Amino acid sequence: MRHDVLIVGAGPTGLVLALWLNRMGVSVRIVAKADGPGTQSRALAVHARTLELYGQLDLAGAVVSEGYEVGGVNLWVGGEKRAHVSLTETGAAHTRYPFLQIFPQDRHERLLVERLQSAGICVEWATELIDFEQGEAGVTARLRLPDGSERSCEAQFLAGCDGAGSIVRKQLGMGFPGDTYEQTFYVADVEANGPPMNGELNIDLDDSDFLAIFPLDGGSRARLVGTVREDAATAGTHDFETINRKAAASLGINVTKVNWFSSYRVHHRVVDQFRAGRVFLLGDAAHVHSPAGGQGMNTGIGDAINLAWKIAMVTRGAAEDKVLDSYQEERRAFARKLVRTTDQAFSLATSEGALARFVRTRIVPLVMPTALQLDWLRDWAFRTVSQLEISYRGDALSEGEAGEIHGGDRLPWLELGEGRTNYEGFSSLSWQFHVYGYAGHALEDWCRAQAIPLHVFPWRPGFEEAGVERDAVYVIRPDCYVGLADGEPSTERLTAYFGSRGIRLPLSG
Numbered sequence: 001m002r003h004d005v006l007i008v009g010a011g012p013t014g015l016v017l018a019l020w021l022n023r024m025g026v027s028v029r030i031v032a033k034a035d036g037p038g039t040q041s042r043a044l045a046v047h048a049r050t051l052e053l054y055g056q057l058d059l060a061g062a063v064v065s066e067g068y069e070v071g072g073v074n075l076w077v078g079g080e081k082r083a084h085v086s087l088t089e090t091g092a093a094h095t096r097y098p099f100l101q102i103f104p105q106d107r108h109e110r111l112l113v114e115r116l117q118s119a120g121i122c123v124e125w126a127t128e129l130i131d132f133e134q135g136e137a138g139v140t141a142r143l144r145l146p147d148g149s150e151r152s153c154e155a156q157f158l159a160g161c162d163g164a165g166s167i168v169r170k171q172l173g174m175g176f177p178g179d180t181y182e183q184t185f186y187v188a189d190v191e192a193n194g195p196p197m198n199g200e201l202n203i204d205l206d207d208s209d210f211l212a213i214f215p216l217d218g219g220s221r222a223r224l225v226g227t228v229r230e231d232a233a234t235a236g237t238h239d240f241e242t243i244n245r246k247a248a249a250s251l252g253i254n255v256t257k258v259n260w261f262s263s264y265r266v267h268h269r270v271v272d273q274f275r276a277g278r279v280f281l282l283g284d285a286a287h288v289h290s291p292a293g294g295q296g297m298n299t300g301i302g303d304a305i306n307l308a309w310k311i312a313m314v315t316r317g318a319a320e321d322k323v324l325d326s327y328q329e330e331r332r333a334f335a336r337k338l339v340r341t342t343d344q345a346f347s348l349a350t351s352e353g354a355l356a357r358f359v360r361t362r363i364v365p366l367v368m369p370t371a372l373q374l375d376w377l378r379d380w381a382f383r384t385v386s387q388l389e390i391s392y393r394g395d396a397l398s399e400g401e402a403g404e405i406h407g408g409d410r411l412p413w414l415e416l417g418e419g420r421t422n423y424e425g426f427s428s429l430s431w432q433f434h435v436y437g438y439a440g441h442a443l444e445d446w447c448r449a450q451a452i453p454l455h456v457f458p459w460r461p462g463f464e465e466a467g468v469e470r471d472a473v474y475v476i477r478p479d480c481y482v483g484l485a486d487g488e489p490s491t492e493r494l495t496a497y498f499g500s501r502g503i504r505l506p507l508s509g
């Protein structure tokens, strides 16, 4: 049987891709070399932007109710708490999810697998991609099944969600330029007590090794993430005791039990291309970076959603193939920026040089408490780390500006009163138009003729503060980024916007 998409890999990236494609009516087959969903807690942090996208799939509620909400971040230097940021207060104006959601990756993957099963799709575990060939009409992949036999599989597209060691990437012969950090990272899930066990995220900038403490449940369970420097004396010998002594010395944390401990080397790399014909690379297969900002898994999920609606449009003949090129343009640019910024932040936090140490232990503690009083700085930091700030301005699918919103920006989340928001219509996973104020009859008629839902929101003064222009039209993509922002709506411009992007009207076709 030929499928629209063969998904290789059932980590968070492949599972979300399968869910979204299935919701949009695309037939998928999903295989994974692993025997079953991951059993390690690995990625803990689910950011606000991911929860917003999950809201479209009716998944956010389950992640929030089964996880733990972190409402604040503390910065420690020399055993003293030097700065505090309330995520709840900072994020409240920007998103329905003004917190850092903790939801361990093993439980997260199980939830995604269950949702797929209820949609009638079973992950084929212990099924490995051996190689593939692509032609004009599709891709033929060779799979090794659980009984050791080999079988070929045909699909229109192949999605390589097969992690950092991706065989899809290797077979495409793509470069994966970047580097490996000299430090060794460790993660430890522990039970502990002491001042940093306060239910918030605690980051220690003491000496050249980095340490962050993520609460797992608001009680005595926490994840320690840190670095240890490899040298001749410690190479390959670090164990939890050495690390524990350092953590205790800098933060006064007293670990009573270690449930899981692992150390590993980390790379920062981005693949040369995210698309090669009918084959796409997503998630860790396309980019890897320092786990310090908790961005890796969230970025893979963002890749999956960015690609899914584009593939759905192309497979049902609603858009030309060139729409798929925007996946690489949008997501590779973001991955490169992310790798650069996490690298800079991480280097500042861990660099051994005397100057870096002076900045970290003397300048940062002096400047940070005052700087974090600035609303705009706290806002920017929250929006950046939570991935609300991602924008595709200037890219092929983005056009125009109205108010402070440009084509390519995430649509601002707005409260409408009585508990309602402008994000409610997004579970349709379809294109839609938003007007805040008044939409003329010409626009209403045009939207009806093109089968595009038009949502008109009565104007409220708070909208202007969020950057929205009264009576402008905002063309919203299925992933709730703005495609076109037009302050002087004209149906000719709307027709031209879709036509020039290879998107066929009426949209329902």
Ligand SMILES: Cc1cc2nc3c(=O)[nH]c(=O)nc-3n(C[C@H](O)[C@H](O)[C@H](O)COP(=O)(O)OP(=O)(O)OC[C@H]3O[C@@H](n4cnc5c(N)ncnc54)[C@H](O)[C@@H]3O)c2cc1C
Binding pocket: 008, 009, 010, 011, 012, 013, 014, 031, 032, 033, 034, 042, 043, 044, 045, 105, 127, 128, 129, 130, 161, 162, 163, 164, 166, 167, 187, 282, 283, 284, 285, 291, 293, 294, 295, 296, 297, 298, 299, 300
């Ligand atoms: C200790 C640790 C802590 C982390 N913390 C965070 C965090 O807090 N926040 C965050 O965002 N990220 C974090 N990360 C990163 C995060 O775990 C990864 O970014 C995420 O797992 C990537 O998901 P993925 O689906 O792209 O790849 P993976 O999860 O690696 O999944 C790859 C899949 O491909 C399958 N596969 C591989 N080869 C083949 C083949 N030949 N044929 C078929 N299937 C194949 C595998 O079986 C697997 O199902 C952390 C990582 C580690 C190791």
